[in-house]
Amino acid sequence: MIFLNKIEIERAITLDEVMNKIEEAYKVFYEEKFYMPPRPVVEYKNKTLLYMPCFMDNSLGTKIISVFPENANIGEPAIYGLMLLNDYTTGKPIALMDGQAITSIRTGAVGGVGVRHLSNKNASTVGIIGAGVQGFWQALYACKARPIKTIFLFNRNNKDLTVFIKNLKDKLVDESINIVVCDDVRSLIEKSEIVITATTTNDPVIPNDKNLLRGKCFIAVGSYKHDMREFSDAIFSLVDKVYVDLPFACEESGDLVTPIEKGILTEDRVVTMSALLNSKEDVTIKNENETQFFKSVGMGLFDLIIAKAIYENAKLKNIGQIINM
Ligand SMILES: NC(=O)c1ccc[n+]([C@@H]2O[C@H](COP(=O)([O-])OP(=O)(O)OC[C@H]3O[C@@H](n4cnc5c(N)ncnc54)[C@H](O)[C@@H]3O)[C@@H](O)[C@H]2O)c1
Known part of the structure; x- marks a missing residue:
């Protein structure tokens, strides 16, 4: 499995590529070629956890993020998280990525x-x-x-x-x-x-x-x-x-x-x-x-398509850190 941090994610994909992938995600959405249940939003004392799983016909993954709005008061970003990509045939984890970076680059591109x-x-x-x-x-x-x-x-x-x-x-x-x-x-x-x-x-x-x-x-x-x-x-x-x-x-x-x-x-x-x-x-x-x-409220389908593109680019460009399970 590879791990990609924020810097590696940004090296692996360009802004234009991400915007084009978001347009591709809208096409998949229109053609309903995906399965994405409503995301569970788990809240406790103004702290939120979001679980965002999604399947497509050749890929699957889950983003988990925390949203703590009061972090701004202590100079911390509201969102932290991780994105997991799995192998479509076996379910074996193939990549783990900084979920804050995935969220911000894909939400920027949606905008x-x-x-x-x-x-x-x-x-x-x-x-x-x-x-x-x-x-x-x-x-x-x-x-x-x-x-x-x-x-x-x-x-x-x-x-x-x-x-x-x-x-x-x-x-x-x-x-x-x-x-x-x-x-x-x-x-x-x-x-x-x-x-x-x-x-x-x-x-x-x-x-x-x-x-x-x-x-x-x-x-x-x-x-x-x-x-x-x-x-x-x-x-x-x-x-x-x-x-x-x-x-x-x-x-x-x-x-x-x-x-x-x-x-x-x-x-x-x-x-x-x-x-x-x-x-x-x-x-x-x-x-x-x-x-x-x-x-925009965002969706797991965006994260999956962007994370998959980043993973494929990272493999070609030899970017990322190997983690042994
Ligand atoms: N649509 C999506 O897909 C999507 C994706 C990610 C985050 N979000 C949401 O976007 C929001 C911002 O997320 P973030 O990661 O940038 O958080 P952040 O904490 O990094 O930034 C939010 C900023 O807004 C400022 N702010 C808060 N209230 C304000 C007000 N009334 N007027 C002016 N500035 C104000 C804060 O001081 C802070 O600088 C969150 O609510 C988050 O859940 C949406």
Whole structure:
């Protein structure tokens, strides 16, 4: 069995490869060529464990992650975890990987694919709300998907973003991209054509103000529980459709559960990204009156397809540490 840490995972696969694999995952999802039960979410005192097994016709694997939102208070990332890949014939473990790295690169790519298919093709500004692990990778992938010239950042509690910005500059291929810290969410939204939320908040960070939100592409990554909401009601009166990675988002995330309960969103307006990609319809924003919204909760199918691609690349490139069982 091989073990791949964060650095080895990043060496094994490029951002473009991950985005293309996410599009491949949407095709598998559309064709229903997988088996993925609803993920058990085990909670104890605001600490969560997520178990994410998935089968495809030639592969299987499980990601296990912990999500401890209060880690931000002690300067620790919210998510830690492991990804296990098994041999399809025997079930024998073949690879173990850093689950935090798998999560962040695939979630970044899910956001990037959302940006690719929903935002204005010429968008040159992106605003990231929540400058943590996911926010970092969302910024990188947004720059892959669109000709971004400026990244705006906002994080609560005046978090020191010096290291975040330095690491982002080190990873951005285009050195001319500006990174600007905003004092508040409102000014970030005013300046950004694409807005990505990647927070651990329970209460909406996006103001309930239609005029502020109109004409922008919103990608929501953070909320995965009923009591977590990043978006207020206004967004649902601006968009015709709400795009999701998984229909289960309507049952899992407060961003959709609450507006559905209130009757301001109906499930017939919720469309999967896999259906959108299959339709080949161009719904990218064309003018300042069009608004788009994509909500992601993530799924084991993404992790499996990405981990398999990383494993295959790692074998070819001779990357990884051998572990004997
Ligand atoms: N959709 C998916 O597939 C997916 C995948 C991974 C993580 N997530 C979710 O994304 C969220 C963020 O995860 P992470 O790993 O980046 O966590 P993190 O702790 O590394 O970063 C979260 C950041 O958001 C900031 N924050 C919290 N509340 C805020 C607010 N109200 N306004 C501004 N900033 C705020 C925190 O200070 C922190 O810097 C979590 O809820 C996680 O469960 C979703």
